[in-house]
Amino acid sequence: MELSIIIPTFNERENVRKITNRIMDVLRPIGCSYEIFFVDDSRDDTPTVLEELSKNHHEVKYLHRQNGRGLGTAVVEGFKRTQGNFIIVMDADLQHPPELLPLIYRRLLQGIEVLIPSRFVEGGSDGGLNWFRKLVSWTARTIGRISIKRMRDISDCTGGYFGLHRSVIEGVTLDPVGWKILMEVLVKGKYQTVHEIPYSFEARDAGTSKMSTIEQWNYLKHIFKLVWSSPDDRRFYLFCMVGALGVLVNLMVLKLLLIIFLIHSLAASIGASCVAMLHNFLWNDNFTWKEKKQPIMWRRVLRLPQFIVISGVGIGITAAFAWLASWIGINIFLGQLAGIIVATSWNYLANNKWTWEASKSNRKAKITVTQEV
Ligand SMILES: Nc1nc2c(ncn2[C@@H]2O[C@H](COP(=O)(O)OP(=O)(O)OP(=O)(O)O)[C@@H](O)[C@H]2O)c(=O)[nH]1
Numbered sequence: 001m002e003l004s005i006i007i008p009t010f011n012e013r014e015n016v017r018k019i020t021n022r023i024m025d026v027l028r029p030i031g032c033s034y035e036i037f038f039v040d041d042s043r044d045d046t047p048t049v050l051e052e053l054s055k056n057h058h059e060v061k062y063l064h065r066q067n068g069r070g071l072g073t074a075v076v077e078g079f080k081r082t083q084g085n086f087i088i089v090m091d092a093d094l095q096h097p098p099e100l101l102p103l104i105y106r107r108l109l110q111g112i113e114v115l116i117p118s119r120f121v122e123g124g125s126d127g128g129l130n131w132f133r134k135l136v137s138w139t140a141r142t143i144g145r146i147s148i149k150r151m152r153d154i155s156d157c158t159g160g161y162f163g164l165h166r167s168v169i170e171g172v173t174l175d176p177v178g179w180k181i182l183m184e185v186l187v188k189g190k191y192q193t194v195h196e197i198p199y200s201f202e203a204r205d206a207g208t209s210k211m212s213t214i215e216q217w218n219y220l221k222h223i224f225k226l227v228w229s230s231p232d233d234r235r236f237y238l239f240c241m242v243g244a245l246g247v248l249v250n251l252m253v254l255k256l257l258l259i260i261f262l263i264h265s266l267a268a269s270i271g272a273s274c275v276a277m278l279h280n281f282l283w284n285d286n287f288t289w290k291e292k293k294q295p296i297m298w299r300r301v302l303r304l305p306q307f308i309v310i311s312g313v314g315i316g317i318t319a320a321f322a323w324l325a326s327w328i329g330i331n332i333f334l335g336q337l338a339g340i341i342v343a344t345s346w347n348y349l350a351n352n353k354w355t356w357e358a359s360k361s362n363r364k365a366k367i368t369v370t371q372e373v
């Protein structure tokens with residue numbers, strides 16, 4: 001079997017026949033072997049229509065889940081129960097034009113591992129949504145792209161229309177919360193190439209939308225879970241947490257040195273900063289970057305001095321911002337705050353690149369994202 005098309009359905013009785021006919025019409029000239037697999041959780045008579053379709057066309061198969069609910073798990077079920085070397089996932093309501101299937105199939109055949117029809121690359125459109133849905137969708141995408149590295153260069157990472165090689169998900173445990181199964185595939189899948197092609201999202205013309213506020217909440221939970229499960233994504237947040245804890249340690253040590261040991265204030269301040277720096281280094285080495293093993297002893301020893309130098313530059317950056325703010329007459333605290341944000345980013349990026357730079361064999365191959373021109 002070359003191609004499996006997986007379609008999750010929930011009360012789509014008016015649409016399943018239409019989509020089946022349109023898929024068959026566009027795939028007939030290509031001559032590839034394919035199956036259309038519906039994963040159905042309907043409460044209406046969609047299963048009766050699917051039964052009839054599967055009797056009339058050997059390409060159509062379906063699974064009806066009696067108590068099943070949830071688009072994401074439906075697609076995962078489809079992954080497990082289909083055979084094709086290539087998989088395409090799409091909605092039943094014809095918002096995802098089947099006419100694009102031959103092009104998706106061709107690109108997968110050419111070696112693209114994950115193919116995403118996008119509403120947001122040149123030539124695409126999201127015309128089917130009202131302004132409120134557009135705003136919600138934009139906000140969701142932006143949160144996802146900021147939080148998750150693998151989604152950063154992808155314009156339509158939350159869509160429900162995509163194709164992939166089966167090898168991308170083979171041996172991978174997928175556990176989506178809610179709807180955005182594509183994010184789950186992008187974060188956990190095994191692939192090197194992603195390609196986006198433009199398409200026009202159509203207005204739903206039959207059946208009703210199942211999109212609800214609870215799905216927006218599920219989306220945030222899903223993002224959180226993905227960030228936590230991916231060392232590359234959670235690292236920055238851990239680094240910030242360690243930094244915040246370091247500030248507390250700094251203040252506590254300062255108090256201790258001033259009050260108990262009666263040390264001179266300048267010496268106490270420097271001493272407290274040094275203890276906090278060491279504290280941060282130890283947490284970062286054993287917690288934030290714990291996956292980055294460094295087999296070469298002398299490079300491991302160099303980590304602490306490298307960390308100190310980078311932190312020193314960070315202090316310089318903060319001071320420069322504070323000085324600039326007071327020089328141009330802005331509140332020095334605003335300058336200091338801006339400096340802290342820039343310095344934190346600098347510290348993170350520099351430490352990630354140099355201090356905890358993994359050995360070459362630990363470095364992951366880069367994922368290439370391209371778009372159709
Ligand atoms: N199996 C299964 N499919 C579902 C479930 N919820 C939604 N679907 C299907 O998932 C696809 C997307 O759902 P839609 O209601 O179209 O969501 P949407 O496209 O974001 O919303 P509209 O733009 O209003 O259509 C459709 O094919 C639905 O039938 C579910 O719980 N289980």
Ligand SMILES: [Mg+2]
Nearest residue numbers: 091093095204
């Ligand atoms: Mg829809």
